[in-house]
Amino acid sequence: MATNSPTNSSIRKLNKRWGEFMIKSWLVVCSALSLITTAAIVILLVVESFSFFQNVSPSEFFFGTRWVPILEPSSFGVLPLLWGTLQVTIGAALIAIPLGLASAIYLSEYASDRMRSWVKPALELLAGIPTVVYGYFALTFITPLLRNIFPEIQVFNALSAAIVVGIMILPTIATLSDNALRAVPESLRQAAYAVGATSYEVTTRVVVPAGLSGVMASFLLAISRAIGETMAVTLAAGQTPNLTLSMFESIQTMTSYIVQISLGDTPAGGVAYQTLFAVAALLFFITLIINIISQLILERFREVYD
Amino acid sequence: MAFSSEREKLNLRKRHARARGFAFLCALVTWSSVLILGILLFQVCIDGFGWLDWEFINSFPSRFPDRAGIKSALVGTMWLISLVAAISIPVGVSTALYLEEFAAKGRLSKLIEVNIANLAGVPSIVYGILGLAVFVRYFALGRSLISGALTMSLLILPIIIIASREAIRTVPMSIRYAALSLGATRWQTTWAHVLPASFPGIMTGVILSLSRAIGETAPIIMIGALTFVAFLPAGPMDSFTVLSIQIYNWVARPQPEFHDLAAAGIIVLLAVLLLMNATAIYIRSKTERRLK
Numbered sequence: 001m002a003t004n005s006p007t008n009s010s011i012r013k014l015n016k017r018w019g020e021f022m023i024k025s026w027l028v029v030c031s032a033l034s035l036i037t038t039a040a041i042v043i044l045l046v047v048e049s050f051s052f053f054q055n056v057s058p059s060e061f062f063f064g065t066r067w068v069p070i071l072e073p074s075s076f077g078v079l080p081l082l083w084g085t086l087q088v089t090i091g092a093a094l095i096a097i098p099l100g101l102a103s104a105i106y107l108s109e110y111a112s113d114r115m116r117s118w119v120k121p122a123l124e125l126l127a128g129i130p131t132v133v134y135g136y137f138a139l140t141f142i143t144p145l146l147r148n149i150f151p152e153i154q155v156f157n158a159l160s161a162a163i164v165v166g167i168m169i170l171p172t173i174a175t176l177s178d179n180a181l182r183a184v185p186e187s188l189r190q191a192a193y194a195v196g197a198t199s200y201e202v203t204t205r206v207v208v209p210a211g212l213s214g215v216m217a218s219f220l221l222a223i224s225r226a227i228g229e230t231m232a233v234t235l236a237a238g239q240t241p242n243l244t245l246s247m248f249e250s251i252q253t254m255t256s257y258i259v260q261i262s263l264g265d266t267p268a269g270g271v272a273y274q275t276l277f278a279v280a281a282l283l284f285f286i287t288l289i290i291n292i293i294s295q296l297i298l299e300r301f302r303e304v305y306d
Numbered sequence: 307m308a309f310s311s312e313r314e315k316l317n318l319r320k321r322h323a324r325a326r327g328f329a330f331l332c333a334l335v336t337w338s339s340v341l342i343l344g345i346l347l348f349q350v351c352i353d354g355f356g357w358l359d360w361e362f363i364n365s366f367p368s369r370f371p372d373r374a375g376i377k378s379a380l381v382g383t384m385w386l387i388s389l390v391a392a393i394s395i396p397v398g399v400s401t402a403l404y405l406e407e408f409a410a411k412g413r414l415s416k417l418i419e420v421n422i423a424n425l426a427g428v429p430s431i432v433y434g435i436l437g438l439a440v441f442v443r444y445f446a447l448g449r450s451l452i453s454g455a456l457t458m459s460l461l462i463l464p465i466i467i468i469a470s471r472e473a474i475r476t477v478p479m480s481i482r483y484a485a486l487s488l489g490a491t492r493w494q495t496t497w498a499h500v501l502p503a504s505f506p507g508i509m510t511g512v513i514l515s516l517s518r519a520i521g522e523t524a525p526i527i528m529i530g531a532l533t534f535v536a537f538l539p540a541g542p543m544d545s546f547t548v549l550s551i552q553i554y555n556w557v558a559r560p561q562p563e564f565h566d567l568a569a570a571g572i573i574v575l576l577a578v579l580l581l582m583n584a585t586a587i588y589i590r591s592k593t594e595r596r597l598k
Contacts, residue, residue, distance in 0.1 A: 016491060023493050027404035030397045034422050034467070037460055041432060044439050099335050106332035119336055121587075126343045128514075128579065130521025132550050133572050136557045137346055140353065140565055170339055200325035221427070228429025230524035231550075235557055255431050255524070262438070262528045280435045284428065291427035295420075 045284055048277030055271050061278065067241035067252075069261075069275045076271075080241035081279065084158070084251035088233055089226045091162025091247065092169060096226075097219055099166075100173025101208075104215070107174065108181035109203050120175065127171035135235030138164035143236065156238025156250040164232050169222040176221065180214020181207055213301040220294035224287045230255040254283045350576070354569025362570055366536040367552065371563035376571055378535040379552035382451070383520060383578075385539055386548055389455030390462065390519050395512055397459070398466030399501075402508075405467075406474040407496050426464035433461045434528025442529060449530035452542040457525050462515040469511020473504040506593040513586040517579050523550040549575045 053061070056076045064077020103123070107116055143160045146153050153159065184207050192202045208215065238250030239260050252260070261276050365375025401422075409415040437457030447453045477500050485495040501508075526548055534555075535547040549571060556568035 020491050020493050024404075024408060027400050027408060030400035031404045031409070031418055033397060034401065034418060034425060034463065037436075037463075038421050038425060040440060041428065041436050044436060045432075048439070099339065102332045102335040103339055106329075106336040110329050110332060111336075119340060122340045122343055125583070126339065128517065128521075128583065129346075130523065130550055130575065130579075132521070132523045132554050132557070133346075133350070133576070136553070136565070136568055136572060137349070139557060140569075141346075141349055167339075167342055174336075174339070198321045198325035200328040201321070203328070224427055228431065230429070230431045231554060235554070255429065258431055258435070259524065259527055262434070262530065276435065277439075280432055284432050287427060287429055288424060291424055295423065 041284065045277055045281035048274060049281045052271070052274035052278040055274070056278075065243050067257075069272050070264075074271070076275065078254075078279065078282065080243045081252055081254045081257050082282070083243055084237065084241070085227055085253040085255070085283075087158045087247065087251060088161045088165055088229075088237060088253055089223060091159065092165035092226045093219070093223055095163060095166030096170040096173055096222060100170045100218075100222070101177055101215065103170070103174035104177035104181055105203055105208070107178040109199070109207065120178070123171040123174050126167075127175070131168065131229060131231040132235070134164045134168050134232040137167075138232055138236035150248060153248040154238070154250050156236065156240070157248050158237050158251045159247040161233045161237035161251075161253075162247065164236055165226050165229050168229065168232060169226050172222045172225060173218050176218035177211070177215045180211040180218065183214065184210040213297050216301075217294040217298045220290050220297070224290040224294070227290070228255065228283065228287050230259060234259045254279050258283075347576075350569050350572050353566050354571070354573045357566050357570035358573055362567075363574070367534055367547075367555075371561070371567055374556075374564075374567055376549060376552055376574060378538055379547050379549045379571070380574070381538050382531075382535070382546040383548045383550075385451050385542075385546060386454055386458065386526075387516055387520060389451060389542060390458045391512075391516060393455060394459040394463055394466055394515070398463050398512075398515075399470050399508060401463075401467045402470035402474055403496055403501070406471055407500060408492065422464045422467055426468065430461055430522055431524040431528060433457055434525035436460065437525060438528050438530070448543070449545050450543045451539055451546045454526050454529045454531060454546065454548075455542070457529055458519045458522065461522065461525060462519050465515040465518065466512055469515065470504070470508045473507025473511060474500060476507060477503045506589050510586045510590050513582050513589075517582040517586075520548075520579060520582075521550060521575070523554050526551055527554070549578075 061076050061078050063079065064075060065079050066075040066077050067080045068075045107120060111119060138160045142163050143153075143155065143157070146157070146160055188206055188210060189202055192206045197205070233253050234256035237253060237256065239252050239256060240250040241252045241257070242249055244251070257279055258276055261272065362375045363380065364377055365373060366377050367379070368374040405415055405418060409418075434457065437453060437460070441447050441453040441456050442449060447456075481499050481503060482495055485499045486492075490498070531545070531547050531551050535545065539546045553568050553571040553575065556564040556571065559565075
């Protein structure tokens with residue numbers, strides 16, 4: 001196809017430039033899609049929540065203590081759902097943070113490379129298991145176990161959900177914190193050992209403080225995952241909006257409420273349908289704030305070593 | 307003097323004992339986590355293995371546990387994943403290429419970057435609501451495969467983009483300079499050199515994100531995939547069910563027989579996921595060897 005005629009070659013150049021332009025435009029459109037997605041989520045949630053708040057006062061929504069969206073007399077206090085989510089999240093964090101951090105310390109400070117090459121993929125596998133499987137695990141394994149220990153516990157209960165979500169987010173904390181701890185330079189450890197510190201003192205007073213920003217970010221990321229977790233919580237914790245301190249009773253979280261409504265035949269346009277968006281907006285903004293804080297911690301407080 | 311050194315000795319012994327105890331504790335915790343994984347898999351296998359046969363895979367769901375199977379769910383999952391792959395791979399890789407190879411490092415690309423990081427943290431159920439409002443209702447695509455696939459694509463796009471960018475970044479600059487210096491355009495360089503060089507890394511990321519899409523349940527429930535589908539979808543506009551929904555449906559029933567059916571379904575689901583993960587690990591190890 002090689003031609004020496006000047007017109008042909010300039011046409012080819014033009015074609016090339018034209019093609020290049022088309023391709024670049026396509027790439028730009030694809031990249032813009034991510035911005036459009038975010039905009040669509042925010043606009044949808046804000047607009048639909050706005051029409052919800054024309055029917056229900058914000059003070060009733062944010063401070064009301066009864067959540068009865070479908071039956072009459074209805075009441076739209078979101079606190080029971082928020083509290084249910086909090087119960088599961090706090091329980092899960094109490095389990096996953098100490099255990100996850102301990103696993104991360106073992107992986108980065110104590111395990112041999114051989115050990116590591118076995119344990120880390122196993123933990124990643126644990127993280128890759130679909131959440132509906134964890135729901136099955138909660139209902140058929142953890143809840144019966146809990147009922148043997150505490151006979152008064154209900155079939156659906158917050159404790160089982162918290163335990164299973166804790167197991168679910170543990171690998172996130174372990175693998176991300178392990179990365180953060182391994183990024184701490186060896187020279188810091190050697191310096192501490194040289195002045196006579198034991199491995200425990202090196203870990204708790206040098207390595208963990210030096211990697212703290214990454215460790216904290218992993219905690220927050222895991223907590224935000226726990227808040228947004230849906231299927232395991234829906235299966236294990238039940239569908240009863242319940243403002244209780246007890247972990248033994250059936251509760252409902254924000255996410256499981258959304259599932260409950262979408263499984264039912266709620267007609268589009270009604271107040272009950274709008275609650276979907278109001279609850280989702282609350283969920284979205286809570287997790288967004290936590291994610292942003294976690295990114296800020298990573299950016300602002302990262303210790304840079306050379 | 308002697309007294310003090312005696313005390314120091316005691317103190318030192320205590321410190322060493324504490325260090326040993328701590329190391330032991332950390333190891334114990336880690337291995338317990340792995341043990342939990344083992345128990346979980348073992349339990350599922352025990353519950354479900356008896357139900358797992360060809361009839362289970364080749365039957366439609368049923369009210370009677372003996373006759374129930376996952377045919378429609380399995381076919382639905384394959385449909386969904388093929389559509390998700392067809393949508394999300396071109397778009398995701400294109401975005402990654404733009405951000406790494408074309409975009410000027412300015413405010414806009416920084417904005418897109420932060421935005422993608424945040425999208426990756428949005429709970430999956432929120433994507434479900436977005437899909438319900440935009441694809442099912444606004445574009446009137448109904449509770450169809452294509453609605454599900456579009457929603458799921460939005461969900462895994464951030465993961466594909468982040469993984470692809472990391473893979474593209476590992477391509478040495480010298481390869482780009484070599485191509486550009488011979489008169490290749492930006493796109494020719496990208497298409498003929500950067501993309502092939504980063505292909506294994508991109509594939510690994512893609513496979514892992516697709517396996518996440520297979521396991522996701524919540525957004526598909528929001529879209530309104532049916533739980534009882536006694537037919538096979540014939541095209542993207544048909545209604546459908548997927549494995550994870552079928553499992554959810556069985557777990558949510560009170561009868562223990564259905565729980566065992568769920569366990570059998572979980573075995574199939576985990577087998578599919580394991581196969582995909584193994585493929586990803588294989589690709590990764592093969593390219594690591596080549597780079598060495």
